[in-house]
Amino acid sequence: MSRLLQALFGRLPIGWLQLTHNRTRFAAALAGVAFANVLVFVQLGIMNAMGTATLKPYTFFQADLMISAGDANALSEGGNVARQWLLQAMADPDVADGVGLFVGNVPWDRGDKDISLTTFGVDPAKPGFMVPDIAADLGLLEVQDAALLDRLARGIGKEEAAAIRPQTPLSFETQGRTVTAYASFTGGGGFGGDGYMLVSDQTFLSLFPARTSTAPDHILLALRPGAAPEAVIARLRALISDPSLRIRSFAEAGQEDLRYQQTRRPTGIIFGFGVLIGVLVGLVIVYQVLSTDVADHLREYATFKAMGYGPRFFLGIVLEEALVLGLFGFVPGLIVGTTILTVMGKITTLPLAMTPAMAIGVFLGTLLFSSLSGTIATRRLAAADPADLF
Amino acid sequence: MDPDTLVDVRGLNHWFGSGEARKQALFEVSFSLTRGSFTALMGPSGSGKTTVLTLVGCLRAVQDGSVRLLDHELNGATEAGLVALRQRLGFIFQGHNLHESLTATQNVMMGVQVRRGVPDPLARQAASHALGLVGLADRAGYLPANLSGGQKQRVAVARALVGNPALVLADEPTAALDKDSAAEVVDLLKRMGRARGTTTLLVTHDNRILDRADRILTLQDGRIARDEAPRG
Ligand SMILES: Nc1ncnc2c1ncn2[C@@H]1O[C@H](COP(=O)(O)OP(=O)(O)O)[C@@H](O)[C@H]1O
Numbered sequence: 069m070s071r072l073l074q075a076l077f078g079r080l081p082i083g084w085l086q087l088t089h090n091r092t093r094f095a096a097a098l099a100g101v102a103f104a105n106v107l108v109f110v111q112l113g114i115m116n117a118m119g120t121a122t123l124k125p126y127t128f129f130q131a132d133l134m135i136s137a138g139d140a141n142a143l144s145e146g147g148n149v150a151r152q153w154l155l156q157a158m159a160d161p162d163v164a165d166g167v168g169l170f171v172g173n174v175p176w177d178r179g180d181k182d183i184s185l186t187t188f189g190v191d192p193a194k195p196g197f198m199v200p201d202i203a204a205d206l207g208l209l210e211v212q213d214a215a216l217l218d219r220l221a222r223g224i225g226k227e228e229a230a231a232i233r234p235q236t237p238l239s240f241e242t243q244g245r246t247v248t249a250y251a252s253f254t255g256g257g258g259f260g261g262d263g264y265m266l267v268s269d270q271t272f273l274s275l276f277p278a279r280t281s282t283a284p285d286h287i288l289l290a291l292r293p294g295a296a297p298e299a300v301i302a303r304l305r306a307l308i309s310d311p312s313l314r315i316r317s318f319a320e321a322g323q324e325d326l327r328y329q330q331t332r333r334p335t336g337i338i339f340g341f342g343v344l345i346g347v348l349v350g351l352v353i354v355y356q357v358l359s360t361d362v363a364d365h366l367r368e369y370a371t372f373k374a375m376g377y378g379p380r381f382f383l384g385i386v387l388e389e390a391l392v393l394g395l396f397g398f399v400p401g402l403i404v405g406t407t408i409l410t411v412m413g414k415i416t417t418l419p420l421a422m423t424p425a426m427a428i429g430v431f432l433g434t435l436l437f438s439s440l441s442g443t444i445a446t447r448r449l450a451a452a453d454p455a456d457l458f
Numbered sequence: 459m460d461p462d463t464l465v466d467v468r469g470l471n472h473w474f475g476s477g478e479a480r481k482q483a484l485f486e487v488s489f490s491l492t493r494g495s496f497t498a499l500m501g502p503s504g505s506g507k508t509t510v511l512t513l514v515g516c517l518r519a520v521q522d523g524s525v526r527l528l529d530h531e532l533n534g535a536t537e538a539g540l541v542a543l544r545q546r547l548g549f550i551f552q553g554h555n556l557h558e559s560l561t562a563t564q565n566v567m568m569g570v571q572v573r574r575g576v577p578d579p580l581a582r583q584a585a586s587h588a589l590g591l592v593g594l595a596d597r598a599g600y601l602p603a604n605l606s607g608g609q610k611q612r613v614a615v616a617r618a619l620v621g622n623p624a625l626v627l628a629d630e631p632t633a634a635l636d637k638d639s640a641a642e643v644v645d646l647l648k649r650m651g652r653a654r655g656t657t658t659l660l661v662t663h664d665n666r667i668l669d670r671a672d673r674i675l676t677l678q679d680g681r682i683a684r685d686e687a688p689r690g
């Protein structure tokens with residue numbers, strides 16, 4: 069290692085030699101950097117999982133535009149939209165089709181554990197609004213109280229989920245009715261619910277008697293091929309006289325939801341703050357180690373100054389130390405972080421995982437912030453006055 | 459200036475502190491050192507010896523008077539200019555000031571690598587050679603913690619001399635050493651000075667060293683009190 073660095077810098081790797089001279093301190097410093105990395109990894113992992121989980125239900129549908137209530141920050145939040153706007157929108161020459169989307173939470177008493185399914189009510193006659201995988205089974209929902217069930221929902225066993233077929237349906241009691249799942253699709257537990265269920269709008273309305281067919285939660289629109297979404301949105305705004313409604317592309321709706329979860333919801337803010345704390349912990353640890361190291365070697369540095377070494381040389385040593393700490397602290401941090409995320413993912417069934425983007429981002433961040441700490445630590449070098457050596 | 463003159467100090471005054479506490483440490487000090495000479499600087503404690511050494515060694519800014527070193531005027535020189543000049547000097551301090559994390563060879567290499575572009579193998583070779591000259595070839599890979607006081611000071615001497623400095627400045631380099639080690643270090647300085655034409659200015663109280671000096675300068679209360687050649 070020493071030889072490698074020597075070839076790299078074209079000088080003795082003093083930073084490396086100095087850091088590794090005191091092995092206990094070196095190990096403690098690496099543990100500190102690794103700890104900061106783990107903090108950031110876990111927080112980022114949770115934020116990522118929140119992103120994946122938030123966008124998950126959007127992947128069930130295929131639509132170009134979505135109209136929602138002004139306060140509908142997420143799919144299952146906010147008020148509903150009058151069905152009359154669906155009819156109005158259909159009048160636009162570029163709108164090919166439209167459908168109302170109902171959203172509600174359905175509890176399921178599983179005996180040992182109650183789970184909550186985010187349930188979408190859709191028109192079974194319009195498979196074009198569903199992704200092909202789900203569209204293929206959509207006809208099954210024509211039957212009253214029929215459902216498609218999330219095979220990855222929490223609390224449902226793998227084998228039990230795999231057995232759901234039209235020949236071997238799975239029935240359960242909820243909201244005073246017997247719902248029967250004839251097929252399954254891939255969803256997954258999120259932060260707001262344990263899984264998903266799809267039913268027809270008719271079934272939805274019987275599960276939620278307080279809701280009416282004239283007020284779905286969202287309106288999905290499909291445009292004619294070649295239509296410009298922005299132009300259609302502008303026309304719809306002029307057409308729809310309720311200015312509080314949100315009219316945006318379906319993809320943008322997902323992104324708005326994500327931004328809302330990450331920046332406005334307490335959980336998002338807490339995890340974002342956690343990343344900040346991790347970065348600060350790392351900064352402070354590296355600064356503390358490096359500035360102590362500089363203070364401990366003031367005489368040696370003053371001697372080097374007397375010998376004619378300039379400021380760049382000293383900055384080089386401290387940056388070398390910062391990079392060594394960042395690099396060698398990152399590796400155990402990555403290993404521990406990956407392990408924790410994997411184990412947490414298994415336990416919570418949240419989509420928690422280490423991603424290459426996270427690893428690369430945190431690695432670059434670690435090097436950047438270590439160098440920053442190192443640069444700050446060199447301020448202490450000013451105290452090394454070679455005239456005091458005699 | 460005589461081409462044989464390496465250092466020329468004229469009318470050097472120096473003050474420490476400011477305001478009420480301002481105190482003059484040097485008064486109109488003048489002397490010059492010829493190439494290859496071995497000069498001892500003497501005087502009681504507080505007479506200004508170290509101050510002279512730090513001014514000639516480019517470690518402090520000259521306030522008043524003139525110091526010419528290697529054809530450069532130090533009065534008014536820039537910090538970068540002083541740093542560059544220091545690369546051509548060799549310093550030996552009272553303490554050895556070796557870097558605890560570097561081996562003897564690596565410590566000596568630092569004396570070479572201060573000049574840019576010296577390839578690593580060459581620096582290593584020069585360091586080994588210098589360690590051989592101070593009789594420490596067999597301790598090359600030792601860390602300072604595993605060397606005796608005399609050995610450490612010899613490593614420091616090798617570090618000061620490895621870059622072939624034009625001028626070696628030493629402040630009581632033998633104060634912390636026992637008699638034998640002290641004599642050894644001084645002999646070494648003299649020998650290497652003679653072999654390489656290095657000029658040496660050495661602060662000492664040690665009488666045994668005085669016998670070996672070409673010239674003895676004595677400071678008293680910040681003034682040159684005597685300038686004598688013991689065997690001339
Ligand atoms: N950094 C300093 N600040 C203030 N006064 C100093 C400083 N260095 C030396 N002096 C004063 O300058 C005078 C000469 O000191 P010095 O050159 O160290 O003498 P010597 O080395 O002969 O013992 C002394 O009176 C000392 O107190």
Ligand SMILES: [Mg+2]
Binds near residue numbers: 458507508
């Ligand atoms: Mg002194």
